[in-house]
Amino acid sequence: MSSTPAPSSPANDLLLRALRREAVERPPVWMMRQAGRYLPQYRAVRAKSDFLTMCRTPELAVEVTLQPLDLVGVDAAIIFSDILVIPEAMGMHLTLDEGIGPQFPSPLRSLKDLDQLHAVDPQEHLKYVLDALKLARREIDGKVPLIGFAGSPWTLAAYMVEGKGTKQFAVAKRMLYENPEMAHALLGKIADAVGEYLVAQVGAGAQVVQLFESWAGALGPEEFRTFALPYLARCAQKAREAGVPVIVFAPGAGWALAEIAAATNADAIGVDWHTSPMDARRQLDPFRVAMQGNLDPCALYGPPAEIRRRTHAMIRAFGPIGHIANLGHGILPDVSPDHARAFIDAVKEWKWTEEEIAAAQRQTAAWTNELAGAR
């Protein structure tokens, strides 16, 4: 099964092929937060501008977006931005300090606060992200795919109500239990904004989009199904309709992978580092969905030989069909770039044999027949 890239496909189309579950000799690889503080070249840009200025200045955002392509050799670029640009575009004042983390000094606490949120016109309120995407596409010049992203409604709502990242998101969860109607009204508004934003990102050049449900782990099963999954699914659907593959990453909800695949129809499901590849495949193989992940970011603290061993064990466990190598969470700021490269290089030296690929394809086909027979 060979792939024929469409004319607009990037020269390195490994990511797009893996998302279609086509055969690849080795998995594509990128890292969440790959444009980040572990790179001295990123810190040099950051030393001259604060984080939000970097987000809002397309030239700076694109400069750091491109850094990991050459410096560590990843197979895809992800636009430098932040999930909290959406609440800000809805009218909330955002402060973002890398030491303290992002904060909304006036968090959303009442229906009146909610009424003051306005609808988002991405061309107006988020033009700087769209400009950055356009510029990044030009600069990448067809070498690798460009990934856009957004936060999921529950995750954004949790930040907006809480005002900042917390351990338990008890204020936001109190809203779910005390005032579910207000929660649904807020989540619906956010889902509309995120949907529009993803469509605009695709229009501006994003070839793949990833949805981050970063605070999935703050919810138990019943609340996840009620307050997170329907809105996540609505956003994923909107992006799929815009014509690009969608990756959904919901760290802390390893128990829910099958439900997420079923509800979102995503092309790939991100797997966090808490979840074993075996467990992910048990849940996801029946959905014929690609899987992205999942080396523990802390594993990059270990010696390079050990990083290589763990990376290869992970690749073998996910198998040759539809795997996108990545960390199971964002890369940590105090990781050495050499160790990040050791991870990337370990993926790039991997080679599935034709026999291994053929065996995996036979297994998939047999399973498909079995499922068809069972119907």
Add this chain to the structure above:
Amino acid sequence: MSSTPAPSSPANDLLLRALRREAVERPPVWMMRQAGRYLPQYRAVRAKSDFLTMCRTPELAVEVTLQPLDLVGVDAAIIFSDILVIPEAMGMHLTLDEGIGPQFPSPLRSLKDLDQLHAVDPQEHLKYVLDALKLARREIDGKVPLIGFAGSPWTLAAYMVEGKGTKQFAVAKRMLYENPEMAHALLGKIADAVGEYLVAQVGAGAQVVQLFESWAGALGPEEFRTFALPYLARCAQKAREAGVPVIVFAPGAGWALAEIAAATNADAIGVDWHTSPMDARRQLDPFRVAMQGNLDPCALYGPPAEIRRRTHAMIRAFGPIGHIANLGHGILPDVSPDHARAFIDAVKEWKWTEEEIAAAQRQTAAWTNELAGAR
């Protein structure tokens, strides 16, 4: 199947019977952190003494230990203390402020630091806890069982190396990846201390002990199996040999319940609120182990009618055999005592019918035969 309490059994022996998986009309109920800040009566004691003074003064510790028996009506008392008394007994300086959380101002970072830890003689270094247990048993006067507890080696090691609670425990995890030999040496020392401590607690009157692996969720599967589970199992074994039932609670490791049951031989496994009762039973029913949990502590923010509905749904899902009703994590400080009582009352008004109990027993028996046949 009726239970005949031994002479030393408490009048209310629901907890002990559920731990033996005997038939009970309704599950026993207690709450993690039930002697805590949500009670105005606790805050009144706390206003006059700092947290560590309360831990170290048996009269104060026992006063707050007993408060929830009358005030909310739980079926068991758990001694008021903290898991970090063990690192302190090993020689580390501990500060504990409820605003900031516990801290070790000089965290453990080198083999030299490790060499300075000393073995723990509970009768000498932790006499104040043992005295509190003895006093609590006298005051409880045979009404309900008294639970002792300790932190698990990985959790204590994470605090000792990190110096404080953090989001990712990246410093402690760096040790696991960079210097696994040092990690094992530290974990072995802690396991010895915790084992001795649990035995001493039983000697002082604890009728059940619970092991808290509070930072289980900081580890991926391979690291959990390597650095947490063997040491947790060693401590649990030690407590079982001392003759009391053991409850193991490892929040954030819902994927590992079966492995924890197999490795620790615990009488009950705590189930956190991320894990559905159905998932817990799928993993644990084959081990014939009791299960404790698991209402989301944030559910107590909801209206009492909703607390009752959720509590009853949880009880039904766990079934009549070997369930101990509890929250799926510690009760939050800003929960109203009325809402805590709504939870306790909802459990107490539950009544399994004889038919439901008999059906569950038949199911268990059938399953046992099936397993026996498969061997």
